[in-house]
Amino acid sequence: MAGAKVGKTILYQLGNEIGQTGLRYSKDRIVADNLVKVFDSVLRARGWGRVLSLEKKHENSVYVFTTADCPICYERSGRVEPICDLMRSVLAGWKPF
Numbered sequence: 001m002a003g004a005k006v007g008k009t010i011l012y013q014l015g016n017e018i019g020q021t022g023l024r025y026s027k028d029r030i031v032a033d034n035l036v037k038v039f040d041s042v043l044r045a046r047g048w049g050r051v052l053s054l055e056k057k058h059e060n061s062v063y064v065f066t067t068a069d070c071p072i073c074y075e076r077s078g079r080v081e082p083i084c085d086l087m088r089s090v091l092a093g094w095k096p097f
Helices: 002-029 032-045 085-093
Strands: 050-058 062-068
Touching: 002 032, 002 085, 032 050, 062 085
Parallel strands: none
Antiparallel strands: 050 062
16 A cells, blocks of 8 residues: 555656646746647657646636546546546646646
8 A cells, every 4th residue: 555655646746847847948838728738748748648638627726638648547548537646746737727
């Protein structure tokens, strides 16, 4: 059990840093109507797949995004709960949300 928790924590910290760094270097390209496009380009440039869609589900900042070609998430197709700690944390690190 401890190994799984440690792994999830490491993936979350790694993804959060990817999101923060991607935002820092892309901030000047972001406008309201192209946020998903910029987020997609950041992930593609780093080899983490594509963002196909992003939508806000609830008023308390719950976002759902659909990815493709993610090297870690490929077996999780069709599920909607947060299942990929890396991609979940990349989005968390992407602070304009």
